[in-house]
Amino acid sequence: MSQHEASELGIGEVSRRAGLRPSAIRYYEALGLVMPLTRSGGRRVYSQDAVERLALIAFAKNAGFSLDDIRRLLDGFPEDTSAGARWNEMATAKLADLDAMTRRIDAMRDSLTRIRGCRCITLDQCAKAMAKSRCG
Amino acid sequence: MSQHEASELGIGEVSRRAGLRPSAIRYYEALGLVMPLTRSGGRRVYSQDAVERLALIAFAKNAGFSLDDIRRLLDGFPEDTSAGARWNEMATAKLADLDAMTRRIDAMRDSLTRIRGCRCITLDQCAKAMAKSRCG
DNA sequence: TTAGGACTTCAAGCCAACTTGAGGTCAATG
DNA sequence: CATTGACCTCAAGTTGGCTTGAAGTCCTAA
Numbered sequence: 001m002s003q004h005e006a007s008e009l010g011i012g013e014v015s016r017r018a019g020l021r022p023s024a025i026r027y028y029e030a031l032g033l034v035m036p037l038t039r040s041g042g043r044r045v046y047s048q049d050a051v052e053r054l055a056l057i058a059f060a061k062n063a064g065f066s067l068d069d070i071r072r073l074l075d076g077f078p079e080d081t082s083a084g085a086r087w088n089e090m091a092t093a094k095l096a097d098l099d100a101m102t103r104r105i106d107a108m109r110d111s112l113t114r115i116r117g118c119r120c121i122t123l124d125q126c127a128k129a130m131a132k133s134r135c136g
Numbered sequence: 137m138s139q140h141e142a143s144e145l146g147i148g149e150v151s152r153r154a155g156l157r158p159s160a161i162r163y164y165e166a167l168g169l170v171m172p173l174t175r176s177g178g179r180r181v182y183s184q185d186a187v188e189r190l191a192l193i194a195f196a197k198n199a200g201f202s203l204d205d206i207r208r209l210l211d212g213f214p215e216d217t218s219a220g221a222r223w224n225e226m227a228t229a230k231l232a233d234l235d236a237m238t239r240r241i242d243a244m245r246d247s248l249t250r251i252r253g254c255r256c257i258t259l260d261q262c263a264k265a266m267a268k269s270r271c272g
Numbered sequence: 273t274t275a276g277g278a279c280t281t282c283a284a285g286c287c288a289a290c291t292t293g294a295g296g297t298c299a300a301t302g
Numbered sequence: 303c304a305t306t307g308a309c310c311t312c313a314a315g316t317t318g319g320c321t322t323g324a325a326g327t328c329c330t331a332a
Contacts, residue, residue, distance in 0.1 A: 027289070027290060041309090042310055063248050064248070082258075084257070091249075098245055105241070108198070108234055111199035115195075115199065120218070124185065124189075131191040163320060167319095177279090179328090202319090
């Protein structure tokens, strides 16, 4: 319906193909993550590349990167740095973060497993025990 | 210096004992999590119980509960529900949440481990591959 | 007497990642 | 010619857990 040449897409078409709301795409643009090819009468005109860039962003988000991380991935390296090297560095750092999260979650799991067997009648009893750092 | 009877504490003393800022204690009060015993000339007066209640809150936060969860722990059960039963129910639910988080983190780890070995020269190549849901 | 310190209230700010809403433009269509 | 629909911008709202700041009260010590 809308696009005449399949290679020039409006934000609506891009949003459909990428599975995002137009507002999200504009937001990413404000952060410098995706830029339209040009503007026509004020409207953003994209190429297929934008859809691919958005797929990259989706992948990265899904892998645990923040939008700020993604900005660094795209713009935070010397221009001649290969994609592979960028991913390697960023992913290695993120994996360390995940390990920390896992340790945090394991600690929570321990606390929860212990407290699940609590025999206190009142929470005040419980609280008193915690203040002396027993119980839990 | 400040408190005459050791059993009546000002917010400053409570904050020191609990390791929290007074503003956090006021915030918890606004949420209904800790109440002062009374007020004296507008000032909050607490008993030692408040310090213990704050230790309970700290424990629960540390175990992964939100302040809203903690409110439910304190007020969201029939009055005659034992502390043990409350913890059991809440902790069981939270453990399920943690399992979900762990699965999420494991999925991220997989993505990161795969992408770490990426051989693409440019991110655009990479993006193209992702759009076809290969690579990664 | 005055300065200090501890306390009070209430509103607003911070972070992330968007969404929502108001108000406006523009082209195609009936 | 008027309406629809897709788009535009910019400001403000959302959630959670607080912190910060302004402006005021009150007591005590020098």
